[in-house]
Amino acid sequence: MSKKTLIPIGPYHPLQEEPELFKLFCDGEIVRDIKWETGYNHRSIEKLSESKTYDQVFFLVERICGICSTSHPFAFANAVEEIAGIEITDRAKYIRSIIGELERLHSHLLWVGLAGHFLGYNTVFMWAWKYREPVLDLFEMITGNRNSYAMFKVGGVRRDIENSKIPVIRKVLSDARKKIDLLAGAVMDDPVIHARTKGVGVLTRQDIIDYAAVGPTARASGVAIDIRKDDPYAAYPLVNWKVITAEGGDVFAKAEVRLLEMYESISIIEQCLDGLEKVREGDITIKVNEIPEGIGAGRAEAPRGEVFHFVVSDGSNSPARHKIRAPSYVNIATFKKSCIGQTIADATISLAAVDPCYCCTERMAAAYDVSSGKRLLNANDLIGLSLKRTEEIRKSGAGHE
Amino acid sequence: METEEVIENIAKKFISDTVAFDLVKSRRGIITIRHTALTAIAEYLYRSEGYRFIIASALHTRRGFEIYYHFSMDTSGLILSLHVILDKEKPRIESLSNMFSASNWIEREMHELFGIDFLNHPNQEKLISDGNWAEGVYPYRKEFK
Numbered sequence: 368m369s370k371k372t373l374i375p376i377g378p379y380h381p382l383q384e385e386p387e388l389f390k391l392f393c394d395g396e397i398v399r400d401i402k403w404e405t406g407y408n409h410r411s412i413e414k415l416s417e418s419k420t421y422d423q424v425f426f427l428v429e430r431i432c433g434i435c436s437t438s439h440p441f442a443f444a445n446a447v448e449e450i451a452g453i454e455i456t457d458r459a460k461y462i463r464s465i466i467g468e469l470e471r472l473h474s475h476l477l478w479v480g481l482a483g484h485f486l487g488y489n490t491v492f493m494w495a496w497k498y499r500e501p502v503l504d505l506f507e508m509i510t511g512n513r514n515s516y517a518m519f520k521v522g523g524v525r526r527d528i529e530n531s532k533i534p535v536i537r538k539v540l541s542d543a544r545k546k547i548d549l550l551a552g553a554v555m556d557d558p559v560i561h562a563r564t565k566g567v568g569v570l571t572r573q574d575i576i577d578y579a580a581v582g583p584t585a586r587a588s589g590v591a592i593d594i595r596k597d598d599p600y601a602a603y604p605l606v607n608w609k610v611i612t613a614e615g616g617d618v619f620a621k622a623e624v625r626l627l628e629m630y631e632s633i634s635i636i637e638q639c640l641d642g643l644e645k646v647r648e649g650d651i652t653i654k655v656n657e658i659p660e661g662i663g664a665g666r667a668e669a670p671r672g673e674v675f676h677f678v679v680s681d682g683s684n685s686p687a688r689h690k691i692r693a694p695s696y697v698n699i700a701t702f703k704k705s706c707i708g709q710t711i712a713d714a715t716i717s718l719a720a721v722d723p724c725y726c727c728t729e730r731m732a733a734a735y736d737v738s739s740g741k742r743l744l745n746a747n748d749l750i751g752l753s754l755k756r757t758e759e760i761r762k763s764g765a766g767h768e
Numbered sequence: 769m770e771t772e773e774v775i776e777n778i779a780k781k782f783i784s785d786t787v788a789f790d791l792v793k794s795r796r797g798i799i800t801i802r803h804t805a806l807t808a809i810a811e812y813l814y815r816s817e818g819y820r821f822i823i824a825s826a827l828h829t830r831r832g833f834e835i836y837y838h839f840s841m842d843t844s845g846l847i848l849s850l851h852v853i854l855d856k857e858k859p860r861i862e863s864l865s866n867m868f869s870a871s872n873w874i875e876r877e878m879h880e881l882f883g884i885d886f887l888n889h890p891n892q893e894k895l896i897s898d899g900n901w902a903e904g905v906y907p908y909r910k911e912f913k
Binding site: 405409413452578579592599661662663664673675679687688690692700703 | 792793795796798820821822823825827836838840842843844845847849868869870872873874895896897898900907908
């Protein structure tokens with residue numbers, strides 16, 4: 368047997384936005400085995416959750432992932448509402464689905480960009496992230512935040528989407544559709560992308576079943592599972608849409624599924640906006656007194672697949688046990704099937720094809736006065752403003768629900 | 769088939785190994801089974817009925833160690849959880865990882881956090897805290913007075 372060379376990717380590597388270590392055991396250019404080391408990011412969220420109240424857990428689980436930050440509160444809300452037997456209002460259902468689908472839109476655009484980046488095709492990266500920006504601006508307008516939207520609570524949502532904002536949202540969506548046409552056309556017809564992604568990192572239907580992979584990873588191998596259809600929640604049963612699948616199982620098929628899913632997301636949001644116009648404004652929450660003793664399982668379809676939250680309640684104000692399964696947990700494990708036998712260059716895009724979770728929540732904007740060229744605000748001003756705002760909130764007694 | 773019917777059928781089929789069954793609500797069911805029967809029932813669900821393994825959740829309670837193995841039937845949206853109760857002192861159960869790879873990591877994680885032994889696991893190494901945590905100390909165990 369020939370000697371194998373160890374090529375480490377990580378724990379800190381320019382291609383990975385989060386720390387994890389892939390050890391590639393290579394024979395020349397060919398990857399023969401992979402070992403994975405993780406735990407660099409372990410924050411013990413399941414244990415922390417046991418020490419928080421149900422209202423606080425939403426903010427905690429939102430911070431599991433910076434990109435699909437609404438899918439965890441979504442699944443947690445489904446689980447707790449199952450325990451308490453709560454049926455939320457139609458307006459809250461529509462708003463939840465709108466937030467969920469906008470998130471899918473920006474997450475898929477982010478992935479398309481990153482995939483281009485991994486292939487050394489940075490034009491795709493710049494396009495996709497440019498088109499993603501208006502979606503984040505929309506989030507800022509609707510929720511006040513670009514990521515970690517803090518919209519969900521037991522029994523409904525925290526903020527309404529006023530009907531006056533609907534035309535603005537529609538405009539952004541119709542613009543986004545045109546840009547996705549452009550992007551999808553460029554990606555699907557590009558001979559270089561075809562050469563780099565077709566037949567690369569193939570996962571067969573049997574691999575998907577064996578590893579129980581979910582989301583676009585499963586759908587790209589012809590396994591049509593989507594929690595939004597299979598175990599319907601929020602407004603998904605109220606609107607028309609279809610589950611996108613592809614047969615190839617390779618990186619190209621995964622890109623195809625994600626690109627086509629974006630159209631479905633836009634269509635779902637538009638139908639939800641129609642729904643919002645028909646129901647009364649402000650009817651977004653119902654009163655919840657206590658969470659009884661019981662067991663609840665909640666799931667939601669995140670951009671990367673099924674998020675599963677299992678909550679055991681002992682009748683107190685915090686969960687007795689809270690188990691979380693993010694989609695990457697099962698999807699990343701498929702690397703044993705998708706990367707072994709590939710060349711090193713193809714292994715990176717195969718690893719990225721399942722869209723392992725990255726964080727992208729940092730942002731800073733500096734404002735200058737046009738005439739004098741001076742900075743309008745410096746760091747101390749920002750701290751001062753923040754202290755002032757906290758003081759105001761404290762005085763008004765808000766934030767104590 | 770209605771959820772109730774599905775659960776009753778499984779409980780009937782494995783009547784000697786079923787301790788209790790419970791319909792949480794439509795599309796959610798829990799069957800408490802003897803831990804020795806786990807592989808047989810899981811094999812029936814996975815191979816004959818086409819269930820997908822979602823994940824397993826371990827709990828440390830006054831009764832001992834409990835594990836819920838969650839399975840999903842994607843055509844009907846049913847989540848079926850097989851519930852086992854393990855020994856207080858030496859929790860151990862047969863591994864499912866020889867049947868499907870999906871349970872490989874979660875069994876390693878439960879071994880690491882709760883100290884539950886998975887018999888015949890292909891590779892029961894630590895998943896999260898390899899080299900960064902003391903041996904024989906299990907962070908998710910509780911102390912009951």
